[in-house]
Amino acid sequence: MNTMASEPVLAARELYRFYRAGEEETLALRGVSLRVGRGETVAVVGPSGSGKSTLLACLAGLDEPSGGEVRVDGVRISHRPETERARLRARHIGVLLQTRNLLPHLSVRDNVRLPQRAAGRKHVTSARELLTQVGLGDRAHALPRQLSGGELARAGLAVALANAPAVLLADEPTGELDGETERVVLAMLRERAAQGCAVLIVTHSAEVVRSADRVIALEDGRATDASARTARPASHEVPDVTG
Numbered sequence: 363m364n365t366m367a368s369e370p371v372l373a374a375r376e377l378y379r380f381y382r383a384g385e386e387e388t389l390a391l392r393g394v395s396l397r398v399g400r401g402e403t404v405a406v407v408g409p410s411g412s413g414k415s416t417l418l419a420c421l422a423g424l425d426e427p428s429g430g431e432v433r434v435d436g437v438r439i440s441h442r443p444e445t446e447r448a449r450l451r452a453r454h455i456g457v458l459l460q461t462r463n464l465l466p467h468l469s470v471r472d473n474v475r476l477p478q479r480a481a482g483r484k485h486v487t488s489a490r491e492l493l494t495q496v497g498l499g500d501r502a503h504a505l506p507r508q509l510s511g512g513e514l515a516r517a518g519l520a521v522a523l524a525n526a527p528a529v530l531l532a533d534e535p536t537g538e539l540d541g542e543t544e545r546v547v548l549a550m551l552r553e554r555a556a557q558g559c560a561v562l563i564v565t566h567s568a569e570v571v572r573s574a575d576r577v578i579a580l581e582d583g584r585a586t587d588a589s590a591r592t593a594r595p596a597s598h599e600v601p602d603v604t605g
């Protein structure tokens with residue numbers, strides 16, 4: 363994939379998402395635009411129902427926005443057939459969901475191999491190596507239900523990182539974790555950002571917000587003015603979006 367100079371790794375423009383259930387219409391996203399650069403970590407916050415999960419699903423190509431578009435490394439991922447979105451996602455985006463990115467009947471190792479096969483290309487890091495990196499080298503053959511909460515979080519991260527993605531999207535990755543495991547998962551996400559990944563995290567955690575370079579606040583489907591403000595300066599590094 364060609365990276366255009368000065369293009370952010372992840373870019374969303376004017377995203378809208380309508381849901382219709384019978385007579386009821388919900389406008390979950392009302393024109394959300396955002397950009398995340400290489401090496402940048404962005405936290406997305408907002409009250410329940412403000413559209414955070416809908417936004418993440420649209421960014422990941424798991425859902426189609428009703429309007430607007432999503433680009434990863436300059437390539438449009440939205441408004442494509444589902445199979446194409448799945449292929450692009452497998453190659454370029456890691457998705458870390460609280461519970462949903464591990465298949466219960468597959469071993470941890472096979473869960474990591476699944477997206478590697480879906481990407482249809484030779485992967486750089488083997489499933490075993492990835493599991494070792496997240497501290498699960500000796501749990502490769504375990505089923506998800508045999509893992510502790512902290513181990514599950516690590517396994518989910520290994521799945522999200524299976525294809526060395528340019529973009530890492532996480533939905534409350536530390537939601538149910540104890541303080542220590544939260545710090546470990548957060549450190550792993552920061553490490554990926556330091557390696558050049560664009561990281562976006564939907565979160566309620568003050569710890570995650572503190573560690574982010576920027577915060578986007580959603581309210582009623584809109585990114586509020588706070589989205590344009592920098593929560594704290596990205597003092598450790600200036601995001602490199604020059605490709």
Ligand SMILES: Nc1ncnc2c1ncn2[C@@H]1O[C@H](COP(=O)(O)OP(=O)(O)OP(=O)(O)O)[C@@H](O)[C@H]1O
Pocket residue numbers: 381382383388389390408409410411412413414415416417
């Ligand atoms: N499949 C759906 N069908 C109809 N309405 C939906 C659907 N999914 C979400 N919504 C509605 O869209 C709005 C945004 O929901 P979303 O789940 O994105 O919010 P959220 O900020 O992630 O909330 P939470 O923090 O509680 O997870 C809500 O009003 C929700 O009820």
